[in-house]
Amino acid sequence: MSFISRGFRGKRRDAASSSRVPPGQYVVNDFPVLSAGPTPRVAFSEWTFVVEGEIDQPKKWTWEEFRKLPTEEVTKDIHCVTKWTKLDTAWKGVSVDTILEGVETSAEYVMAFSYGGYTTNLPLEDVTGGKAWVAYEFDGQPLHPEHGGPARLLVPHLYFWKSAKWVRGLRLLNKDEPGFWESNGYNMYGDPWREQRYWGD
Amino acid sequence: MTVQQSDLKLDGNAIAGLLREIFTMEMTTAESTCAGCHKVHAVGQVEVYMNAPGAVVRCPACGQVQMRIVKGGGRYWLDLSGIRCLEFSA
Ligand SMILES: [Zn+2]
DSSP states (O other): OHHHHHHHHHHHHHHHHTTTSOTTOEEOSSOOOOOSSOEEEOOTTTOEEEEEESOSSOEEEEHHHHTTSOOEEEEEEEEOTTSEEEEEEEEEEEEHHHHTTTOOOOOOEEEEEETTSOEEEEEGGGTSSSOOEEEEEETTEEOOGGGTTTOEEEOTTSOGGGSOTTEEEEEEESSOOOOTTGGGTBOSSOOGGGTOOBTTO | OEEEOOTTEEEGGGGHHHHHHHOSSOOTTOEEEETTTOOEEEGGGSEEEOSSSSEEEEOTTTOOEEEEEEEETTEEEEEOTTEEEEEOOO
16 A cells, blocks of 8 residues: 555656755755764753854744744755765754744854754845744754754755754844855855856856 | 764765876875874875765865765866875875
């Protein structure tokens, strides 16, 4: 029974995929693990999330406080710059709109920063308006450390290196600054539909 | 925060071919001084992560990023800011 429905699902996906797979990408069914370093294991008791930078009163949540924020469940296609695309990934987390609620700022950019030292830069308008989440569940399960747990940023409309694993906070910036990959060849914006992989794309 | 040694970690020999594309010298026997902790390691002995948008080289002693190598679109980008000095035989 499950075998038959899986076959059907595969076919539907193939038909739908042409309009959902950006140029130069191919569809995978597994979830490849990408990592620029050892996997940080952050205990929930140590975990915090902060909003800092161009903000009068920096904001900070413990894991317990963060889990009390309103949650959203979203299903999105994700596109890695190493050319794989994964369709219909299911996440649960907190919208960045909720995290930034009530924040007065002149900032137009954010730097997401992570446990382990990773950073990535984004325009503020690309993480607001229902476009980004801090996700802590994948496929109905707590997010595995290999995939960025306890929590990762999820910005599905940009290449997946922008969806920082092990995210620890957002720094609000007036000026765009390059993050870990953006300072060494990768595009400052990273729109998969325009194949903005590298500098000058 | 504790750090798990990832299965994805390789040693410096994993980037021997990539370095050969960039440098004319044999690089795995070159010795690099870490800009963070100042310890010296042969390039063949460093920690390398390649399941990523680029190759990331880390110091085996302190974990700091020593090198980032990105290859794509007909270009290379090479960040050596985590290495204070690179010594190799003439
Ligand atoms: Zn070091």
